[in-house]
Amino acid sequence: MQGWTESLGRSVLSLGILLGGICAFVLMSPPELKPRRTETGKAVKVKTQFAERHNLGIAIDVDGVVVPFRQIELAAEVSGKVQFQSESCQVGRIVTAGELLLRIEPEDYELEVRRLNEELSQAHAMTKELEAEIQSLANQGINADQQLQIDMRQLARSNDLLLRGAASDSEVDSARRSELATRKALQSVLDEKNVLTQRRIRMEAAKSLVQANLEKAELSLERTNIRAPFDAVVVQHNVEKDSYVQPGNTICLLQETTSFDVACKLQMKEMNWLWRGGERTSDQHAHDFPKTPATVIFELGGDKFIWDAMVDRYDGAGVDSQTRMISCRVHVPEPSKVRRILSDEPVPRFSERSADRDGLPGKELAAGDIVPVSGGGIPTLMTGMFVKVHIHTDPKVRLIRIPQEAVQPEEKVWIVDGNVLAQKSVTVAYSNEVYSVVLEEPGGVSAGDAVIISPLAQPTVGMRVEPVDSNGGEENAETLKSDPRVSRMGRARAGA
DSSP states (O other), X not given: OHHHHHHHHHHHXXXXXXXXXXXXHHHXXXXXXXXXXOOTXXXXXXXXXXXXXXXXXXXXXXXXEEEESOEEEEEOSSOEEXXXXXXXXXXXXXXXXXXXXXXXXXXXXXXXXXXXXXXXXXXXXXXXXXXXXHXXXXXXXXXXXXHHHHHHHHHHHXXXXXXXXXXXXXXXXXXXXXXXXXXXXXXXXXXXXXXXXXXXXXXXXXXXXXXXXXXXXXXXXXXXXXXXXXXXXXXXXXXXXXOEEOTTOEEEEEEESSOEEEEEEEOHHHHHHHHHHSOOOTTOOXXXXXXXXXXXXXXXXXXXXXXXXXXXXXXXXXXXXXXXXXXXXXXXXXXXXXXXEETTSOOOOBXXXXXXXXXXXXXXXXXXXXXXXXXXXXXXXOTTXXXXXXXXEOOSSOEEEEEGGGEETTTEEEEEEXXXXXXXXXXXXXXXXXXEEEEOOTTSOOTTXXXXXXXXXXXXXXXXXXXXXXXXXXXXXXXXXXXXXBOTTSOBOTTO
């Protein structure tokens, strides 16, 4: 009996604990919020702005790092002791094209040039001597030929007299011996002339060899003076005065200063705008890069310093296997021509006619107030600098500009269509802090559509709306639909 009582007590206690927990959960739960019913027939006030046609192309902003356009190791081409070294041939110094940086002792090379000049003069004199001998033998040959003609006529007369019995055999033999002697003398002259002619040919070849050796010696003498091949900065120096160098020894490392490159990477969709913006010709290769104007930007001290540039080639031949991006090179042809704008000013966009015939951007600007920089303290491009690259591409597609806040998640846009709410899908091509540029597509946003820029609570398609300006005044939706001059806040633009 006692065991049954204890079991019943435990069961009641457990049931009480369970019921207490349920009551506590119900009491602590927040009250259910019932959705507020929108008053039927009352329109929701919204702020709108007209979508406009965008004719300024697409701007692509990427990060990049400045790299050398050309960097070479200047090496010695002849051996010898360093006799002279320029003060400019030091790390960090600027050198100009053709400037003498280092001289190797030239005495041995000067002596070699002098010796070969003497050999060339001697070979020239011997050639003249052989030509004189050949001319003398030619004259002797003419005389011998004339004597042979005389002896041949005399032999013919002797044979005729012998047939008539007026001459003896001994007279005929004497005439024949004279004719043979003359013929032999003529042949000797001709043979000697041929030998001298071949000797002259051999002498001319020897003379040409001496001339070639002389040119090589003069080249070696010229190479004792090591000069800068282009305007550059010395980034490495390996040789000092009075040291001995061998051909191939690196003298210094030069980095060109007249032009720079910026290495950057573009996403595939960004590269697609460059491909669509370039004009291809029938003779253009499939891997040719679509050259596109750009602006290189470096920010310092509240200012932006900008350089004209051109995205002109791939940095390699494929897509990065890790980032799936395309490496490109941006060429800055004139890094000394830098301009300055304030940090809050927009980067100017170059017009289509700003590219010259060589494919480099010109100086004509379509927008932006650019003041040429003068005075000290202005930075120059240096390798390793992190910069911004503002690429200006103009794809052959129709573009629409809408406020940036009008674009909703999943690239949706709410518009006012006949005082009711409608939703359209867009494809964003480019976006900044002010506006977004979308493609003009069938069923998408068109120029003149009144897009909603104010936030909406629980919007639904077909909901009645009432466009208003920033002061709360009403705007007729049909007016917003038909008058593209109305500005973002519902007021007509000045001068419209």
